[in-house]
Amino acid sequence: MQFNIPQDHPRAESLRVREMLVEGLRGGLVVEEGLIAHGRGETFDYLLGEKTTLSAIMAIKATAAMLLTSSHPIISVNGNFAALCGKEIIELSRACGALIEVNLFYHSVNRERAIKCYLERLGATDVLGTGKDRTATIPYLNGERKHVDPRGIAIADTVFVPLEDGDRTEALKKMGKKVIAVDLNPLSRTSVHATICIVDNVVRVIPILIQMLLELKSENRESLMNMIGKFDNIMNLNESARLIRRGGSEISATI
Amino acid sequence: MQFNIPQDHPRAESLRVREMLVEGLRGGLVVEEGLIAHGRGETFDYLLGEKTTLSAIMAIKATAAMLLTSSHPIISVNGNFAALCGKEIIELSRACGALIEVNLFYHSVNRERAIKCYLERLGATDVLGTGKDRTATIPYLNGERKHVDPRGIAIADTVFVPLEDGDRTEALKKMGKKVIAVDLNPLSRTSVHATICIVDNVVRVIPILIQMLLELKSENRESLMNMIGKFDNIMNLNESARLIRRGGSEISATI
Incomplete structure (x- = not known):
């Protein structure tokens, strides 16, 4: 089924981005609920002006420093993240030496496999957390979400988890x-x-x-630890919340 | 494929509502992009406190008065609306004497038919705007969206269009x-x-x-016209925008 988004539709670009997730759904990477979660994010993005803010840049810099100073970083991948950033996940993994682990809120063996195969086709060599590899457990969690790979999230010191749910973040x-x-x-x-x-x-x-990882790679550990020390997550979040409220008042009639 | 939403998940209720749309997708009523659009609305609803505000009540009252004073009102139904409010659409149609017309942003003959059949199974007797019935045209629009039923939207004086896109609203x-x-x-x-x-x-x-239609049914036309006259859409929207900004500042950490 192919739909034509009218060229003159004012949100044509945003509608085209949605198609990446729809493709992901059809390819078995993404689950239906993931599309709704994406839409939820779209509104916040719209209120933020759909651009990377200075606060976000500061958080990305601290992230790069944290990944480079971690001894066992892991990239936790769900369906939406795979569908939106497939190739970039492999590049990220190479840039910071982090392993990749599949971890799904709405778990199914088929979807796990689809994501693993998809990432392997893009060049990933070792995708953890699928099939019989999920023998370790995250305490404090119910359901399928608690099963993880003993070589991955279970022993990681740092977990990079885009698009995560709150329960799991707290448990980790x-x-x-x-x-x-x-x-x-x-x-x-x-x-x-x-x-x-x-x-x-x-x-x-x-x-x-x-890009930031490549730039900071040559920095010494002390300098990287300083960057992390300077970052205050709650202050940074408050600044983003302020921008969203301002976005809400400057909201343009184009959604 | 059946997922178990953990009972103790703080957003279990919201996740269950999503399932209605996922069911709609599986039943061919809803299109994938509709799930994303729903998610987008979810964020605004969350910022509004997920409750019907006084401003909304005032808009609903004016709506009831407008539907009751229209000579040819139409309810325009898309996939999301059908999936979320199937039975209520029939009741609404009966309460105000409006016909029902299917009208889709992402058009397909199969989906049109699925929505018509779904509404007929729920008791609708005459669902317009499907198959060969789409011979009238909305000017100022491109693509499939311009085709409408000559017995419905084409000759309607009032169109009730939940979850509509901006282009079509302007064209109508x-x-x-x-x-x-x-x-x-x-x-x-x-x-x-x-x-x-x-x-x-x-x-x-x-x-x-x-409920409001049933209550206002006995009012005379002059009184209904007064209710409509008192309603100011832009003032009402500004009040909702203010509530959303306040929601953004009182945002609770439970999304």
Whole structure:
């Protein structure tokens, strides 16, 4: 089924971005509820002006420093993240030496496999957290979400989890891990509980993060630790919330 | 594929509502992009406190009066509206004597048919705007959206169009029609260009509107026209926008 988005529709660009997720759904990567969650983020993005703010840049910089100083960083991938940033996930993994683990809120073996295959086709060599590899457990969680890979999230010191849900963020924090989230709602439980939350659209974040990792790679550990120390997640979130409120008052009639 | 939403998840209720649309997608009523659009509305609803505001009540009252004083009102139904309010659409149609017409942004013959059959199974007797019935045209529009039923939207004086897009709202207005929209974004093009926009979740709106129609049915025309005259759409939208900004500052960490 192919739809034609009218060229003169004022939100044609946003409608085209949606198609990436619709493709992901048809390819078995994305679950229907993931489309709704994406829409939810779209509104916050719209209120933020659909651009990467200075606050987001600061959070991305702290993220790069944290990934480079971690001994066992992991990139946790769900269906939406895979559909939106497939190739970039591999590049990110290479740029910071993090392993990739599939972890789904709405779990199914088929979807897990579809995401793994998709990432492998794009060049990933070792995708954790699928099939019989989910033998470790995150305490404090119910349901399928608690099963993780003993080589991955279970032993990671830092988990990069774009588009995460609040429960899991809290559970990972309780395990003593550093959690880096990407979430367009600056006051979601995920954002508030994360060690670093980047309030921005993940599609814009990852290329900037990769660039930042390459730039900071030559910095010494002390300098990187200083960058992390300077970052205050709650202050940063409050600044994003302020921008969203301002967006709400300057809202243009184009949604 | 059946997912279990953890009972203790703080947004379990919202997640369950999403399932109605997911069911609609599986039943061929809803299109994938409709799920994303729903998510977009979810954020505005969340900022509004997920309840019907006094402003919305005033807009619903004016809507009831407008429907009761129209000579040829039409209810324009898309996939999301059908999936969320199937039974209520029939009741609404009976309560105000409006015909029902299917009209889709992402058009397909199969979906049109699925929605018609679904509404007929729920008791609708005459669903317009499908198959060979779409021989009239809305000027000022491109693509499939311009085709309408000559017995319905084409000759209607009032079009009730929940979840409409901005282009079509403007085009219908240019044709001299009164347009009543339901839109959670108070400053979307749809909201601003509508004759009346109800800023609220359509799931909550329709039962209240039906109740209001029954209550106002015995009022005389002059009194109903007075109610419409007192309603100022732009002032009403500004009040909703103010509530959303306040919601943004009182945002609770539970999304």
